[in-house]
Amino acid sequence: MTMSNAGARRKAPTIHDVAREAGVSRGTVSRVLNGGHYVSPAAREAVDAAIKSTGYVVNRHARSLITGRSDSVGFLLTEPQERFFEDPNFNVLLRGCTQALAAYDIPLLLMLAGTQDERRRITRYITAGHVDGVLLVSSHSGDPVAEELRAAGVPLVACGKPIGHASKVSYVAADDRDGARDMVRYLHQSGRRRIATVTGPLDTPGGVDRLAGYREVLAELGIAPDDRLIEHGDYSRAGGEAAAERLLAAAPDLDAVFVASDLMAQGVLSALHRAGRRVPEDVAIGGFDDSPAALASSPELTTIRQPWDRIATEMVRVLLAQIGGEDPAAVILPTELIERRST
């Protein structure tokens, strides 16, 4: 039984204890801990053994104190939180980032900055150097926190293209425009001719780009633009429902709707159902996001999948690169059309 002092919780072993146990100096132990350069094989072995036998774990506070790094990053949500926390995509993103960071042994600090007060507190916390970088989630433009952090020189990667920021800030985003193009083209190919759309909020890049994709394809197909076929939503179920009602009133002959989010598509589905339109027989519905909502709907939604896991991985990669001194970068990832029963 090598229980030694397990469960004692008396005093954690320090680098000094390891050094003594291994018969080397603190410096050598430290070198082993940090990559092991300029360490003889014998010394490294002795240190590794000593680490194991003492159960040594590096004290991050001591390390951070001297290095100035914290070896942690923040996941910052500056939205009114309800919206995002309700969004299943958000969870995939959060999980993906946590996992990607875990691979580097970097803990993720979850920060919510819904109110003005919280924003101030968190900005202070971040600029004080308590995290090495920030993964920023905030769909709306003109986020003051982003600008403040950028100005303070904090490494920063946004999820989605931050609009309104002329300045250089890294971001990772799905190709919204291309996804929208795919969906509209697909609806047209399956024989639909009066294709309407429910957009997202137009102060979000996703809202803008998905609408742009819709318009582009119609133009390329030589279909004249028709404003009656365009209604705006707010990414919520209720918003989708209301928009669908307006569409039905303005353009009762529509035979397809490209909806800029699955959640809104659920609302559209309800409205159509109430209006007595069958899906997909009378009206085809194309969603966006491939959220669980797409599967929970009946019929299940044909939709555009955003590669949230890859987005998470890329955000972490870009952030770590930036922490390592590289320049900001933008990454655009392709989407995928998922065919289900609503078209």
Added chain:
Amino acid sequence: MTMSNAGARRKAPTIHDVAREAGVSRGTVSRVLNGGHYVSPAAREAVDAAIKSTGYVVNRHARSLITGRSDSVGFLLTEPQERFFEDPNFNVLLRGCTQALAAYDIPLLLMLAGTQDERRRITRYITAGHVDGVLLVSSHSGDPVAEELRAAGVPLVACGKPIGHASKVSYVAADDRDGARDMVRYLHQSGRRRIATVTGPLDTPGGVDRLAGYREVLAELGIAPDDRLIEHGDYSRAGGEAAAERLLAAAPDLDAVFVASDLMAQGVLSALHRAGRRVPEDVAIGGFDDSPAALASSPELTTIRQPWDRIATEMVRVLLAQIGGEDPAAVILPTELIERRST
């Protein structure tokens, strides 16, 4: 313009700078920072002014190094993560905990321990003292991580009653049994006489207690137990669907089903629909959780709401108390019946 050195990111002011600026010693500044006892009003004022003028923010690493505390807590998820991250209740919980902690200026570290490797890494991290306490989310019993942390003396609060742990571990949970009782009593009061149930997994406290509540009420009503009316699910949509099919086969005369989760209730709804039973006319459905799934179903589900926001608040309160030296505690919170269209 009092820009002073804003945006410089050169060198953060230390307690020393503040002391010099205020014309006092480090010790006095430190005392102001930590409650301000034994500090003259004049000194305190000078220090406060100096803090403001220098933009000083305490260096948590230095503080943690000497105090041994980290002033942060972990939010640990030991489940296979998909299940939980899909669960909207989880999000409310996570958000609630983050916010409750923010009120104490304590950051939350999100930790996912899905695989064996991750579990080891994270246990190491935690027992090394890098967090002061852990909020544990893990529905299944016999969680080795929980036991390890408890043994290591790490303050710990579980979400939901940990079964299989004879040992003293704090937890906060909704009153599952009472919620189930409410629902079954309600179904009976609305005239249903053949009330079936789809249970959760019986290795979860929720599964066990909700079933117990169901049985109790029937017994109290003098209704003889009938095993054909009880089927087991796994909290998944598909599981609910399968269970409902078995129920319909074994007890075709059922006129109500108490389903131990909304997600399963969705599956039950599908199965009933396929079998040509109308809800609520032929069969009443009672769910549990009041998750968004309850609203996404048609008809919308009558269900039992768990007070997730209060659960979060209480978990944080109990954890902080425990970090402060208090003994473990169990908190049971009342549920609420939400009446909708499925009954």
Added chain:
DNA sequence: CATGTCTCTGTGAGCGTTCACAGTAGAGAA
């Protein structure tokens, strides 16, 4: 043999804070 280069090792200093302790000044009591 002197010199340089390369790998490896130990040592002292210091990161920014808190804590224990010693010390000061003023008030009140003897």
Added chain:
DNA sequence: TTCTCTACTGTGAACGCTCACAGAGACATG
């Protein structure tokens, strides 16, 4: 006056680590 007590203040010494530096061999080069 002198002593004690209280309220306040300053000072070293940690905390556990990394980093810069110096130095020791080993080996090659001139």
